[in-house]
Amino acid sequence: MSHPAFELVRDEAIAEINSQARLYRHKKTGAEVLSLINDDENKVFGITFKTPPEDANGIAHILEHSVLCGSRKYPVKKPFVELLKGSMHTFLNAMTYPDKTAYPVASQNLKDFYNLVDVYLDAVLFPIISEDTFEQEGWHYELDSADAPLVYKGVVFNEMKGVYSSPDSVMHTQSQNALYPDTTYGKSSGGDPKVIPDLTYAQFKRFHETYYHPSNARVVFSGDDAPEKRLDILDAYFDQFDRIAVDAEVKLQPRWNAPRAVSGTYAGTIDSEKRRDGMVSVNWMLDEPDGREETLSHGMLSYLLAGNSAAPLRKKLNESGLGEGVLGGGISTYLRQPMAGVGLKGIDPSNAEKVEALILDTLRDLAETGFSDEQIDAAINMFEFNLRENNTGSTPRGMSYMFTAMGPWLHGGDPLAQLSFEEALASVKAKAKGEHFKNEIRRLFLDNPHRVTSTLEADPEQGAREAQAEVDKLAAVRAGLDNEAIQSVVARTERLKALQEAVDKPEDLAKIPTLSRDDLERDIRTIPTDESAIDAARFFYHDLATIGILYLDVGFDVTVLDSEQLPYMPLFGRALLQTGTSKEDFVSLTQRIGRTTGGVAQHRALATRSEDGQTAAWFFLSGKAVADKFGDMLDIMSDVLLDARLSNKERFRQMALEEKAGFEARLVPGGNGIVDTRIKAALTEASWVAEQMSGVSYHEFLKGLIERIDSDWASVEAVLVSIREKLFNRGAMVINLTADADLLDRAKSELGQFVGKLPGGKFERATWRQSSFAAHEGLIIPAQVNYVGKGANLKALGIQLTASASVVLRHLNTTYLWDKVRVQGGAYGGSSRFDLSSGNFSFLSYRDPNLLKTLEAYDGAAKALRAGIGEQDLTRSIIGVIGDLDRPEFADAKGYSAMWRILNGTTDAVRQQRRDEVLATSAADFEAMAAAVEAVAEKGRIVVLGGEAAITAANAERDGLLKVQKVV
CATH class of the missing domain: 3.30.830.10 (Metalloenzyme, LuxS/M16 peptidase-like)
Structure with a gap:
């Protein structure tokens, strides 16, 4: 199919994914577009930019958050949240990788799909990205008054504090950074909390100007939507740009001629009697894979080595008695030069060399003996079955195609080569029982000197030391501020909070495209069940x-x-x-x-x-x-x-x-x-x-x-x-x-x-003796962030709600809690949950720098609900809930869902009643939920999982509110 604005580069059928694949290049900007035409009603769009960071300041990650906070066409504070609230999306998110940033959306509803595509294109190409947005999503100094302590705030800053509180994440970051010291892969693309405050707004703006341009874009469409309209939509945006040269190449890491080692620590506890706080991982850098056959071979070799509990390398590690659990165990193909790694956690740090030796010795043995025919037959069958079934679970198939194609495409390779598999599978099957995998073990691992052995061990003082270092750093900054500068920070803090609390203009909110209630199906979707x-x-x-x-x-x-x-x-x-x-x-x-x-x-x-x-x-x-x-x-x-x-x-x-x-x-x-x-x-x-x-x-x-x-x-x-x-x-x-x-x-x-063959006999239901719990609990873990929860059983409190509660809570989650807990509080997320069948209700936060402030926010939810809701917001929230109810499922999931509804008593009649209640949601339901969360505020049970300092401080301020228990 020709189009005046695009050059057709390739046009071929890919039988394996039942798609016609057309590869285009936009004539004016050079943007590359892969249009997959198939009968999948779950339509997918994604635009991806190469975004190689130069250091660990989190610039690509912060920008990923920020472009979705308002754009030229949609000048509201959070168009992304408006879509979360009122779209029938089957996928809506954005992801930062070490070398790219991707913005995929999906929907079964054609009108909704086009709405999502338009908002996302405007967001990435014409974002507002003000300094306020940068500070909110990235980092800023916060000073509530001239005599208050100076603190860091920012959504990504606290998200990454959470990431760096996970020993597994620390190990992966340390290993990858060490393996690729001379390329972008040697930087933390998510951002290191110690480095994020070095990022300036000027750098942030320049990064967008440099990389977020059609000349640096890869676009994928997949589904049953009109292929010609895809190109029209893109050209309407791309035509506003001229072609530029974008230097976003991920350079190859020079190879080493000898292995290296790196060590570190994480914030954790030590058992002095039985050390099990160590981790070790042996990692290799591999060469760029040469086509589909090699990537399929890599995957099959990973499965043979460590892809299940009986795989020989995993089995050796598990049976060694040296550790508690295997780390990694495969080849990661999302980097230009793939990374392979395997190790053990829960080891005595003094045994790290023994684990390394065991891994290398096992690989040497396998390079000599190879795998049995039974092992190879099992691997081939599993891979062939999965390829032909093409069951991507809750992920839309088109997204799977997008990221499969993106691997080679991002670095100048063929995006179509990875989408077909018949020829590659036949070739690997023909080689599998020969010397192929033995030779691959030698080539990829034993004869590959580009290897890093990475070790970690717990440091019980590290958490307190890092917290104090942050306090000292902030104190030094504060000491360097004169009175005028201090007042400026206070004013800036007040201004940002005022902006965060400000309400968008109704006329701007109305610009966000949405469906109407008339676009919604009134009846439930049933599954044939005998x-x-x-x-x-x-x-x-x-x-x-x-x-x-x-x-x-x-x-x-x-x-x-x-x-x-x-x-x-x-x-x-x-x-x-x-x-x-x-x-x-x-x-x-x-x-x-x-x-x-x-x-x-x-x-x-x-x-x-x-x-x-x-x-x-x-x-x-x-x-x-x-x-x-x-x-x-x-x-x-x-x-x-x-x-x-x-x-x-x-x-x-x-x-x-x-x-x-x-x-x-x-x-x-x-x-x-x-x-x-x-x-x-x-x-x-x-x-x-x-x-x-x-x-x-x-x-x-x-x-x-x-x-x-x-x-x-x-x-x-x-x-x-x-x-x-x-x-x-x-x-x-x-x-x-x-x-x-x-x-x-x-x-x-x-x-x-x-x-x-199964035994019969009398069936008797047991009577369970439930254990009791403290009224409020503080569960201590070595972390720099908290998870703050409060909940109650509404039925036990005498409160009966309808399915309309899901609409009310969708509004609460995407307005009040988003603003109070995430935007103003700096947590990565805040939400509420309610199960209509049990009556259980809970407020929850995620990677939260606060504790008591978050509880205060929960207790203020009733007031927010009583403020009411406009008709536009109500409609959007209803649409969003119906979208959740109608999420697509593959056949296996449909069959299981139908069976599980029968077992838990959710009949089709109950489902229809609940759908009717959702569609009929009114202001009265907001008042009912306000009364419910008011009761939770008064009688709810509090549980906090977080750092000892935060829980201790909360208990000091609230007279021992939380019964403390150390989890690890």
Whole structure:
């Protein structure tokens, strides 16, 4: 297809993604455009700029935040938030990488999609990016009065304080920076909090002028929208620019002729008796991959080495007894010169050299012996299955195509080469059982001297030392200010706060494009579901197009277990798939799963049932396979359910250590979720169960369990056996199948044989004894930021709300909480959550420099809600909630969702009622929610996860408000 403003460079069909791919170059500016034409209703647009930072001041990251804070066409404070509030987007965000910044959006609604594209193009090409925005999103000095302490504020500044509070993130940053010391990859693109305050507004503006230009842009469209209109939209913007030369090349890191080592520390605690605070990672820089075949080979080699618990390198590390969990284990392809790395965390720092030696020795052994045919067959099958299924989960497929193409495209390569795979897959399969992977281990690792061994260990004084260094630095700055300068900072602080609190003009807000209520579907989207029985088990079937794949969920009711058995469930589920059986060890079992299926996995699901308030608690074993392998998959499921080797003490101990290390790694990146779970654990039974299986209580259980595995394994094994005997019962079982109709009869016959192997018996629901919690808790971790939560069960407080609450909270989250907690408070995020079925409500903040101020903001929410809402804002919030309800799902997710709604009591009638309530939201619902959050302010339960200094200071000011517990 020709277009007067664009030169058609390539036009070819890519069968693997069912797309016609057209590559264009904008004649006037040189902007490059990849237009993927397919039948995907989930339409995707993304514009990406090469943005190589020169140092660690966070400039690219801060700019990513800032361009979405108002533009020429949309001169409001937060158009991004207006879109979050009132768009039916299926994706809306922006991402900073070490060498690029990407702005992708997606929507199923064509009008909404065009709205998103227009706002994003105006944002990146014509942003306002005032000094106020720079200070708000990046950093600024804040001084509330002439005698107040000078402090740093800024959203990215505090976000990166959170990142640098995560030991895993510190390790990755240290390793990457050391591996690429002479290129942009040797800088922290997110920003180092110690360096961010060195960034000036002039540098910030110049960075945008330099890199945010069509001549430096790569654009992707994908979906079923009109291909000619895509080019019209782009040309309307690009035509306003002339071509310029942009020097954004990511230069190649010169190679070394000898390995190097780097060491560092992180803010953490030390157990003087049993040192487990160290981390070590061995990392390599690789050459640019030569086409799709090499990237596919890299991925398959990563899987063979460490891609699952039975992979030889991961297995060696786990079984070494040197650490608690594996770090990395693969080749990262998002850098021009890829980075590979693997290591261990939870080690005694004195054992770092032993871990390094173990990694290198294992690679040498594998370079000699290679991988077994079973290992290679499993890897090939898993990769081929995933490539053909093309299931990207909650990510729109078009976004996956965008980032797949972007790898080589960004650096002058062919964007289409990575989107096809048939020829590359055939070539790798032909080589796989020869010398190929043995040679690759030698080439990429053993004969590659560009290697860094990176070590970290905890420093219990580091957090306090860094906090004091910041105080001293600010004190020095303050000491250098005369009275006039101090008053200037105070005035600047007041001015910024006033701007943050100011309301946008209605006429400017009206410029943000939106849908109308008439654009919304009134009826819910239903999923075909037939219910019957197979033996004593409930059977759900969903007739959906699945390209010949059968998706199966086998569920068991967890309410048969005793209270004391619940914390074992995460490890019990892993043990089923990772301990082997009486007939095969776990390596053989893992390879068998890989050879014959698209994967078998386990998980748990919890909810409060809508109709009766009872707990729905289920354990699921899920798998997917093509028709001729479905029986093989059922045989695997039978073996793991009935014959898993629960006596495998050493493997179970390894998994317990991994679980503990995994929880500790989630503390900083997932702190708000941990707080949310802890708050609600005291409110409802289902939430209490979640705390036992995934919260701070679970972490405490793991610490004790690891000791009992060594001292009293027999009692631990007895619990595991008891769980199996109680849980796997045909009378407390559901089977959920999603597949094409022509596969059903054969599948039902095979399922009948499968169910017949499982024991029957009486099904009895246990009575759980819930543990109690302090009224308010302060959970201490070594971090520079906090996660502040407050919540209550509204039903217990006598408050009944409707589904309209979701509209009210969407407005609250995108206005009052966004402004108070994020914009003015400097936290990375602030939100509220409400579950209509349970009645649980919570306020939460993320990477928050504050504590008591944030609680004050929560307690002021009622006043904000009583201020009311305009019709335009109300409509936008309704649209946003409907967009959430109608988010697209692939066939497997649709089948699972339909089944889970039945189990938790959310019938289609209930769903329709809730949708009607959302659409009918009015001012009265805002008043009802105001009364509810007022009750939370008065009677809510507080949980804070954060640094010791912040929690201690809060207790000093609020008379010991928080009961303190050290988590790590």
